[in-house]
Amino acid sequence: MIDTADLTVHIVDDDAAVRDSLSLILSLRGYRTATFASAEQFLARVKPDWTGCVIADIRMPGLSGLEMQHELRARGIAMPVVIVTGHGDVASARAAFKADAVDFLEKPFDEHGPVHAVETAFARERARLAARGVARHREKSLAALSPREREVLDLLVEGLHNRDVAERLGISPRTVEVHKARVMEKLEARNLAELIRISQGTR
Amino acid sequence: VSPAATGGGRRALLAIGFVAGYVALDWLSYIHPLQQYGITPWNPQPALAIALLMFAGQRWLPLVAAAAAIAEAAVRGAPAGALATALFAAVLALCYAAIARALTGRFVISPELRAQRDVVRLVAVVTVGALVTGFLYIGALLATGVGPSTQPFTALVRFWIGDAVGVLVTLPVLLMAVLPARRAELRELLDRRAIFDALFLAGILALVFTAPVEQQLRFFYALFLPLVWMATRHGMVGASIATLVIQMTVIVVGEAGSYPALTIVELQTLLIALAVTGLFVGVTVDERRRAELQLRQSMRMRAAGEMAAALAHELNQPLTSLTTYARALRIIAEAPERDLALIARTVPKLVEEAERAAEVVSRLRDFFRTGATRLAPTRVEQAAGRVIESLQERATAAAVSLRLRAGAPPPVQADVVQLEIVLRNLIGNAIEAATPAPAPRAVEVAVDSDAEWLRVSVTDSGPGVPVGNLERVFEPFETSRATGMGMGLAISRAIIEAHGGRMWVEPGPPGVFRFTLPLREPA
Numbered sequence A: 001m002i003d004t005a006d007l008t009v010h011i012v013d014d015d016a017a018v019r020d021s022l023s024l025i026l027s028l029r030g031y032r033t034a035t036f037a038s039a040e041q042f043l044a045r046v047k048p049d050w051t052g053c054v055i056a057d058i059r060m061p062g063l064s065g066l067e068m069q070h071e072l073r074a075r076g077i078a079m080p081v082v083i084v085t086g087h088g089d090v091a092s093a094r095a096a097f098k099a100d101a102v103d104f105l106e107k108p109f110d111e112h113g114p115v116h117a118v119e120t121a122f123a124r125e126r127a128r129l130a131a132r133g134v135a136r137h138r139e140k141s142l143a144a145l146s147p148r149e150r151e152v153l154d155l156l157v158e159g160l161h162n163r164d165v166a167e168r169l170g171i172s173p174r175t176v177e178v179h180k181a182r183v184m185e186k187l188e189a190r191n192l193a194e195l196i197r198i199s200q201g202t203r
Numbered sequence B: 001v002s003p004a005a006t007g008g009g010r011r012a013l014l015a016i017g018f019v020a021g022y023v024a025l026d027w028l029s030y031i032h033p034l035q036q037y038g039i040t041p042w043n044p045q046p047a048l049a050i051a052l053l054m055f056a057g058q059r060w061l062p063l064v065a066a067a068a069a070i071a072e073a074a075v076r077g078a079p080a081g082a083l084a085t086a087l088f089a090a091v092l093a094l095c096y097a098a099i100a101r102a103l104t105g106r107f108v109i110s111p112e113l114r115a116q117r118d119v120v121r122l123v124a125v126v127t128v129g130a131l132v133t134g135f136l137y138i139g140a141l142l143a144t145g146v147g148p149s150t151q152p153f154t155a156l157v158r159f160w161i162g163d164a165v166g167v168l169v170t171l172p173v174l175l176m177a178v179l180p181a182r183r184a185e186l187r188e189l190l191d192r193r194a195i196f197d198a199l200f201l202a203g204i205l206a207l208v209f210t211a212p213v214e215q216q217l218r219f220f221y222a223l224f225l226p227l228v229w230m231a232t233r234h235g236m237v238g239a240s241i242a243t244l245v246i247q248m249t250v251i252v253v254g255e256a257g258s259y260p261a262l263t264i265v266e267l268q269t270l271l272i273a274l275a276v277t278g279l280f281v282g283v284t285v286d287e288r289r290r291a292e293l294q295l296r297q298s299m300r301m302r303a304a305g306e307m308a309a310a311l312a313h314e315l316n317q318p319l320t321s322l323t324t325y326a327r328a329l330r331i332i333a334e335a336p337e338r339d340l341a342l343i344a345r346t347v348p349k350l351v352e353e354a355e356r357a358a359e360v361v362s363r364l365r366d367f368f369r370t371g372a373t374r375l376a377p378t379r380v381e382q383a384a385g386r387v388i389e390s391l392q393e394r395a396t397a398a399a400v401s402l403r404l405r406a407g408a409p410p411p412v413q414a415d416v417v418q419l420e421i422v423l424r425n426l427i428g429n430a431i432e433a434a435t436p437a438p439a440p441r442a443v444e445v446a447v448d449s450d451a452e453w454l455r456v457s458v459t460d461s462g463p464g465v466p467v468g469n470l471e472r473v474f475e476p477f478e479t480s481r482a483t484g485m486g487m488g489l490a491i492s493r494a495i496i497e498a499h500g501g502r503m504w505v506e507p508g509p510p511g512v513f514r515f516t517l518p519l520r521e522p523a
Helices: A016-028 A039-043 A066-075 A091-098 A113-143 A147-158 A162-169 A173-185 A192-200 B003-028 B045-056 B058-076 B079-105 B116-143 B153-176 B180-191 B193-209 B213-256 B261-334 B339-366 B380-397 B416-434 B488-498
Strands: A008-012 A032-036 A052-059 A082-087 A102-108 B376-379 B401-406 B412-414 B442-449 B452-462 B502-506 B510-519
Touching: A008 A016, A008 A039, A016 B079, A016 B261, A016 B339, A032 A039, A032 A113, A039 A052, A039 A066, A039 B412, A052 A113, A052 B412, A066 A082, A066 A091, A082 A091, A082 A113, A091 A102, A091 B380, A102 A113, A113 A192, A147 A162, A147 A173, A147 A192, A162 A173, B003 B045, B003 B058, B045 B058, B045 B079, B045 B153, B058 B079, B116 B153, B116 B261, B153 B213, B153 B261, B180 B213, B193 B213, B213 B261, B261 B339, B376 B416, B380 B401, B380 B416, B380 B442, B380 B452, B412 B416, B412 B510, B416 B442, B416 B452, B416 B488, B416 B510, B488 B502, B488 B510
Parallel strands: A008 A032, A008 A052, A052 A082, A082 A102, B401 B442
Antiparallel strands: B376 B412, B442 B452, B452 B510, B502 B510
């Protein structure tokens, strides 16, 4: 189950007071936070398995928030990014959204701005993690199949009947039946249709 | 003494001065009169009458008529009797009044002659006015039987040339001398850097007028050189002075050398072309200078705008954290169990942010202080020395050596507080840039100068600014930094541009920021 407790708000801002106050108010609202003084610092530490969202200032010495976002995407890190601007101009907002930012925050923040932005980002993150969870589960289940079970599954998915599968593999239809039951159990499929759908989801 | 009495005294003085000047000019310029018509090739006195009527008003018309009558009698001896003389004087006075009226009314000119339109109107009104005056005056002479009926057309042309050239040469100089703004320019021209110009003009005049009489007309065109030179260097003021000097020379040399009258008339015809050319070049130069001034003004506005943007950004940071801390405090206070320790930790942070905002505001106040930059002769190398001294501790802590290299450059007109802001900013940046770079870490401030500019270069051993970022570093929002003079380069450049200088960065490595300041006061 994915919970807010597993998600972290990563705050990247060159202004110490801004990142400290933002971290304080978000933690008071029950979010876990981590702060970084520059885009470079964040990029040096970030791991692909980190989850949550990133709130990054668009204007920083060195890499800007937008450049950092490009770098994250290039590395395949899909955490949603909220861009903070000091002046809500159309150009930077457009650039932020073009770069796939989920939201953007204007300084000074309004009352519910930060929480709202984090919620938007987390909703996106949960959806992403849920999709990733299903996929991972499927992969794990398929990996649990024995080589013979895998062969049986492949042939069934191709549309062969039990008897044809038995003939092709040189085993008895009764054995095919047993393998099929084990496969359905391992993949948590209730019928043949589900079995096909689950197995195809990974191919 | 009551003001009225003073005013009355002043008016009497003006009246006496005018009449004396008018008669004297007519008498002095009474050379080579056309037989019996008494028409001379140069008549400066109408300019005096027109200037008086333009500035003092049409109610001085009777005085002008009186002056004209006195001059007629004194200079030409009133051959046709008192009545005819009064008639001639009245005709002249009315014509001058009409010209003055045209220049202040229908074809109004700005008497400072700052726009081309003014010069076009002046030339048009004066040439047409002189022609009409000549027509009426000669008509009056013929009607009273004073003038012979022979050569009336020649007389008209001579009158026209004499009056037109007289007014076109003399009136601009009078206008320049009367109007305070122009008078200041005139005084400045006479005060300094005019020696070369004067020698140039005198040299060409000598060249032309020592030539044999018959060749002088052929060499006359050479006089356009010093005239255009003067007009280009000193605008309308220079042009009108040069024209007057050339005119005086023509008259004096013509008189001393007892030139044939016809030669002088021919010279005067050429002088009209010369005077008009001078007026147009002068006014064009003035217009261009004014456009430059306006451009400088708008550059200043742009600099101020950039600075405002930088300051807005600078204020935005503390305001953001301030409001966020305040909201956090409310959440803590409203929670069922108040975390007093957290409140105690957070309140000082909030206060610190408020102080930071206040500091930005006070820096802004410092910058604008009295609302304008206070320019005074400033020794840049001394200001740099003070700034280096104040940053020495920081540099030592970062193992960066600070060096000042300066000869004895001349002082510049600058606001010393603002200049120190710029230097502190550049040198502070340089120390910061040199700190992460490999040893030896060094920052050097160099001050040098040429004839026109003082140049300050701040070089650091850091990586410098890549070519692609040379302009970007001066954008207000690129300068955001948590420490130090965050407003940074945008404001520094704004200050330097407001001083009439330029600031730029050279492509790195190493890091080189330079700025210039004009050694001469901006015009």
